Amino acid sequence: MQLLFIGGTGNISAASVRLALQQGHTVTLLNRGTRSLADYDIHGAESIITDINDEAATRAALGKRSFDVVANFIAFKPSDILRDIRLFSGRCAQYIFISSASAYQKPLAQPIITESTPLKNPYWDYSRDKIACENACTTAYRESDFPITIVRPSLTYETVIPTAIGGWNDYTIVERMRQRRPVVVHGDGNNLWTITHATDFAKGFVGLLGNQQALGEAFHITSDELLTWNQIYDAVGIAAGTGPVEKIHIPSSFIAKLEPRMEGSLLGDKAVSTLFDNTKIKRVVPGFQATTSFQTGIRRTLEWFEEQPERMQTNQACHDRLDKIIAAYQPTFDALKPI
Structure with a gap:
């Protein structure tokens, strides 16, 4: 065609x-x-x-x-x-x-x-x-x-890092994990999501x-694999070589109030558990099946970033936003002290 x-x-x-x-x-x-x-x-x-x-x-x-x-x-x-x-x-x-x-x-x-x-x-x-x-x-x-x-x-995802807060098309979230700095996870991290x-x-x-x-x-x-956001962040950490990461759990509404631009992607999307019924696509496209687990896929993504150092861009403003959110929720937080 x-x-x-x-x-x-x-x-x-x-x-x-x-x-x-x-x-x-x-x-x-x-x-x-x-x-x-x-x-x-x-x-x-x-x-x-x-x-x-x-x-x-x-x-x-x-x-x-x-x-x-x-x-x-x-x-x-x-x-x-x-x-x-x-x-x-x-x-x-x-x-x-x-x-x-x-x-x-x-x-x-x-x-x-x-x-x-x-x-x-x-x-x-x-x-x-x-x-x-x-x-x-x-x-x-x-x-x-x-x-x-x-x-x-x-x-x-393939060439982005699909964390809900602090990820996407740069390498900041991986740098943060490797520096043993905490990440922000919305809610209690236990709502289900499909990546x-x-x-x-x-x-x-x-x-x-x-x-x-x-x-x-x-x-x-979509895939049929269901993961909690806690599992998703830990999978990124494992792929980055750090193992399970330190998480600060903060209500989505609190984050959205502090950072209004996150309201849509959180309250309008990622704060809600998503369980997709893929019966229709499987009926119209016989044999369709998602076979790439997130643990496998995110390793490939990090390898793609690391193939060319210029892809591994980090953003200090992103670190600062995460630190600000944590400090507002947890006033004793010291952004300069790795956990």
């Missing part, structure tokens, strides 16, 4: 690009060209360098080309969806919007999340924008037969490409 991935070099998308290429698909990436394909082990994809937000430039770069599948990994606002409908109506047999599992109802009325769980998040603008994007997709499918599929990843390796996500995602059963449908694609 002829595939167009808008983005394609991100933490989630790169693994899907690699798998699609391995399966013999022709993959074109449309992005700004700011990331090296080799850094993400992508070889053999065509690259169109343009900014999707410049609609005229994108239209000119695409010419009269059409695709079997267009997948947008970097759409965040309804206006992005409306632009893509203008660009790709009549030019693709399937359009895939990458939404987010954080769009699901918070707090949950039922503990098991299926694709029919209501979409409602009063805490996080990011999630509400994704919901609005989904509404735009669904309207286009119902009213003009625009061939949409909606995919909702949950916390997915999915991008290579496992790719198996389900690529299985949806060109799949007629996926048209007009929404799917989440």
